[in-house]
Amino acid sequence: MTMLKKITTAAVLLTSASCLPFAAAAVAQETSASDAPARDVITVTARRREESLQDVPVSVTAYSGAQLEAIGAQDITRIAQTTPNVTLEVSRGTNSTLSAFIRGVGQQDPVAGFEAGVGIYIDDVYLNRPQGAVLDIFDVERIEVLRGPQGTLYGRNTVGGAVKYVTRRLDSESPTFSARLNIGSYEQRDLILTGSAPLTDTFRVGGAIARLNRGGFGTNLTNGEDNYDKDVWAGRISAEFEPTDRIFIRAVYDRTEDSSNPRGGHRLITSLLTGAPVLDNEFDTRAGLNVVDQNIEAQGLSLSGDFQINDQWTFRSITAWREDSSITPIDFDSLPAADLDVPAIYENEQFSQEFQLVYTGERLNGIIGAYYLDAEASTVFDVVLANTGALIGLPGLNAQTFGDVSTETWSIFGDFSYDLTPEWSVSLGARYTHDERSSIVLRRTYIGGFSEFFGGNPTLIATTSDFNGSESWTDFSPRLSVSYRPDDANNFYASFSQGFKGGSFDPRGQTSVAIGAGIDVFEFMRFEPETVNAYEAGWKFADGPYRHSLAFFYNDYTDVQVPGSIGVDTDGDGVFDTFSGVTTNAGAATIWGFEYEGALGLAEDAFRTGDTLDFNWAVGYLNGQYDQFINAFGVDVSDTAVIQNTPEWMAAGTLNYTVPVSNGALSIINTLAYRGAYSQFEIPNATLDQDGYTLWNASAVWNSNDGRWQAGVHGRNLTDERYKVSGYNFMNANGTPNLGLEGTLTAFYGDPRTVTATIAFRY
Helix, strand or coil, X not given: CCHHHHHHHHHHHHHHCCCCCCECCCCCCCCCCCCCCCCCCCEECCCCCCEECCCCCCCEEEEEHHHHHHCCCCEHHHXXXXXXXXXXXXXXXXXXXXEEEECCEEECCCCCCCCCCEEEEECCEECCCCCCCCCECCCEEEEEEEECCECCCCCCCECCEEEEEEECCCCCCCCEEXXXXXXXXXXXEEEEEEEEEECCCCEEEEEEEEEEEECCCEEECCCCCEECCEEEEEEEXXXXXXXXXXXXXXXXXXXXXXXXXXXCCEECCCCCCCCCCCCCCCCCECCCCCCCCCEEEEEEEEEEEEEECCCCEEEEEEEEEEEEEEEEEEECCCCCCCCCEEEEEEEEEEEEEEEEXXXXXXXXXXXXXXXXXXEXXXXXXXXXXXXXXXXXXXXXXXXXXXXXXXXXXXXXXXXXXXXXCCCEEEEEEEEEEEEEEEEEEEEEEEECCCCHHHCCCCEEEEEEEEEEEEEEEEEEEEEEEEEECCCCCEEEEEEEEEEEECCEECCCCCHHHHHHXXXXXXXXXXXXXXXXXXXXXXXXXXXXXXXXXXXXXXXXXXXXXXXXXXXXXXXXXXXCCEEEECCEECEEEEEXXXXXXXXXXXXXXXXXXXXXEEEEEEEEEEEEEEEEEECCCCCECCCCCCCCCCCCEEEEEEEEEEEECCCEEEEEEEEEEEECCECCCCCCCCCCCECCEEEEEEEEEEEECCCCEEEEEEEECCCCCCCEEEEEEXXXXXXXXXCCCCCEEEEXXXXXXXXXXXXXXXX
16 A cells, blocks of 8 residues: 555545544543533543643543443453554453554563563553453543653553553442443343442442453354353452541452453464365364363452642552463464464462652642562463474474563652743653563473373473573663643643663573574573653644644664564474574664544534534554664564554544433444554564454443433444454465474454443442
8 A cells, every 4th residue: 555545545534524423432532611511521640640631741542431431342452443553452362461562662472571562550550461461441430541651650661651541439428339231242241240338438348340251253163162252250349548638548459260262363374284274254263272271360459548748748659469370272273283282371470569759839740759560470381293293203292481580670760840931841750770580491392292281291302491590680761841831722742751671581592592503592592671762742732622632753762672483493304393482682663653633522502402523533653664673593684674563554533423312312423443554573474464444333322311321332343344463473484384384374353343232320
């Protein structure tokens, strides 16, 4: 697609919105002193204090809980459809592991040792690992998406941005109860219950429980099980203590159990060994790996407190513990035989402590903080290459990896804003980070099939890695911004910020490969930190019924961490009988672009008494290229490498028409969301990569005037688009497999067309 055609496509999408019913609730609207009514007022805490979206000089998109309910959003991946330059997808071969990218910066490898490029937070608690991070949306106050490096204001430093999931606080005066029932396509049956009660004037308790269930979009043709089904229990209990108007303490425990079936992939090529054809239905699979049942459990406990020392100073503490365990069989080749079968266990545990001292004055506002994280991530997986083993006389060949990576990090940070004049303000921030990683890597080769972790009893024939190492890094990351507000309608700002992501060790690295190539083992296993220097200029405008946020950004991205695997021929017979992880700091990239978000709300009585019409839109453009990219074989492929998981263009629009109906209000909401073509990995593959596509979502939602009842119908992907969100590629450029004999080029897809009916009661 040419540049002209891409621009034309985005323009047609936007201009069509004025005459066609479409769009989803995208950009949060704010209060405006005008004759237009204020709707969906959202206050954000992007700078650790309450501000409207118009006032904060940061690229942030916010979604209220009411907006998310109105469009029937089921999990946080939904918000990426209408947030510019953001990708949130379910990782390949899983149901609950998240791949997140913002402005082309992220990390999609879920194994221990790789840190996220985008920070995911639940009530200000950073999730150190991506497992269990596809958060279902229930009992949520709002979700904020911050684009660009974060770290001078809170939590863990992140190079790409942050997604903040904020749950509702409890009602301090009256008991509350709500129930929501969803019934929809593919036997969807969801029940969500929430409630709270004040036990005294100062103490209250509450909770929420969700039962989320759905049949599969397809079928596993080998064992007859549903593929892409959902079987989740999730719950949260909380207690809040507020003895005075200056002290607030909150304790929260949450737990999620996911017993969904393993997600089998769709082969994109005819199998090279047995000739199995490509299936017609993208959601069907022939995956035959059933050595263990899939099960994902995640839980966490947090204790937070705000103590207002005086009118200027507030002390805040956030203490949290989290753990998760994922047992998942991943059939890479998606065939009955064990050509490339990978059962895996991920176990993660973390403890974090954050202290903040917040100052609020007439002209000076800011924060000083400290953050500590102690985390352990463990991964063990078998790679059973039965076909390869049979070919070379090693029956049940198994290349097993055990990797354990411990992280201990602490940081101090600060960020202050000072109003030089009523119009001009300057902000200065900095963060000092000390990261230490310790890693154990044990790579073993067996014959006789699956290891003891997955119920087998194989024979050990070789140990190819027995590594134990540690390394530490330090970093100083500054931030500077200047904002100019000539009047209440306009806010101009410019900023520079630096992001840092620590180095680590590749748990799939094979030390025997390093020794054979004459490479220092420690250097082969280790990879260095990556950094982003981010420049941004923006303009926020709000006057009457119209408002917008426009941002231009330029990122200088260096020492980019690129994980990869290569096939290894251990005996020189021309057959790749094992593999080795080769993670490199591949080089440097330049990423620039812009984001344009806006809202137009027509006043009541514009059509007839009580009617309202709201139009929200978002456009994102990203131009990224590698200035240097050294692949796993040491070859510079800068001319062919691309920024992964991020389209050049995206555009979305939302048209929401509300009319009084039967002692309530009926909202008709339509969404078109366009994403341009993008590559799954840094090296493009024409078969696996995704072409541009457009999703159409629509909702009809009725709310009673007293706020107690809601009924709605939500249609998603109404044109039934088939679009890839992730995949596996273990093929050489010449079309031969580099692991296994069948050839592994498989894809996983976004949800097909679904329709869900919802009824909710609130008390």
